[in-house]
Amino acid sequence: MLPCELLERNGDSLKQYVLKHSRDWDLPKPFMEWVDRDNLFLNSLVDRIVTGFPANESDTLFAEWGYKDTLLNTAEPYHLWAIEGDPCIDQRLPLQQSGLNVRWVKDLTPYQMRKVRILNGSHTLLAPLGILSGLEEVKQAIDHPEFNQFLSNAIEKEIIPSLPFDQNEMMQYGESVLERFKNPFVHHLLADISLNSISKFKARLLPTLEEYHEANGTLPDCIVRGFSGLIRFYRVNEMKGSYIGKSFAGKDYIVKDDIKAIEFFQEQWLRYDKGEVPLRQLIEATLSNQYLWGKDLSDIPNLGNEICQYLEGMID
Known part of the structure; x- marks a missing residue:
């Protein structure tokens, strides 16, 4: 589980909320034990400026492309995703290996x-x-x-x-x-x-x-x-x-x-x-x-x- 909200210890917070809702909804105890034992909720930080839909430029871009994309978004080329977790996880989720600027760190x-x-x-x-x-x-x-x-x-x-x-x-x-x-x-x-x-x-x-x-x-x-x-x-x-x-x-x-x-x-x-x-x-x-x-x-x-x-x- 990799939350990207700009919150300190966002993975820890997400896990707490999942377990809280599980208790509120009277979900089975084995399920909650599975969530706690067998799932990783990793604290992470995204560093990238993303400004949203380019309203002033969209018509020109759509005319040039020949189609409309209502999910179009604008972001800078720079990106960094720091994830607090064991670097060996990259063998299972090869973000870093794919060339992305992802750093697996001990302390976020x-x-x-x-x-x-x-x-x-x-x-x-x-x-x-x-x-x-x-x-x-x-x-x-x-x-x-x-x-x-x-x-x-x-x-x-x-x-x-x-x-x-x-x-x-x-x-x-x-x-x-x-x-x-x-x-x-x-x-x-x-x-x-x-x-x-x-x-x-x-x-x-x-x-x-x-x-x-x-x-x-x-x-x-x-x-x-x-x-x-x-x-x-x-x-x-x-x-x-x-x-x-x-x-x-x-x-x-x-x-x-x-x-x-x-x-x-x-x-x-x-x-x-x-x-x-x-x-x-x-x-x-x-x-x-x-x-x-x-x-x-x-x-x-x-x-x-x-x-x-x-x-x-x-x-x-």
Whole structure:
């Protein structure tokens, strides 16, 4: 069993759910013993940017081919599938032997952490700020001198130094990520990346912020700027069942996330706009909201002050 969801220990989780449903459905005990004893649920990690159906190009491609393929998908050439399991399994399931970039590894942790922190973390850092600045795709951000430098600094000076792995290897991976972002044929929409940004920030960027601060006694400037942009991104109003924000230039965008998280930000920004609370109180309420972050972030020294400084330059 090889689940590909971007979840830590996804094979272990799948096995737990299979056994749980087996118990819930009163399936025979020998069946559950067989599941547990004779089946392998392997933790795995897929590293590939896949952007979905190429809507803007499909008609041209279909005309060229002479047929329609409604399952058409777009993916970059780069691919890596790391599977936590005995390499001898490749004799039974010859993925590696077939020439695919599949690695059978003893410990998936380094592959998981580097992808989540560097590649996925970069996406999550970029999306709210990019949308607020009027950008639509990752490629546009990479082509933008300011955003390119911002992302490079975040990866090289903040994210990678916070990872407990060989720094040269992490730098090589970081450089490859930036190169992959430049692919002109992969139209990766920032709006798609921004889906559920709160939980993504919590999993992908908050650990870097905390570990950087613990190691250096200071805060990672790029991550803090991204955090500020995230809070500004959730300055929304409800319109016809959707939650709409406005970019720095006044362009509408849609925010999709856990409804409780969105409503929290909507309420905080509404109180601020009415003059009921100052910006600093809005920030403190956000940082102390354990529903969002799983902990109280207001205890991190100077975090509220630095976010406040950035946010003051992002609001009307």
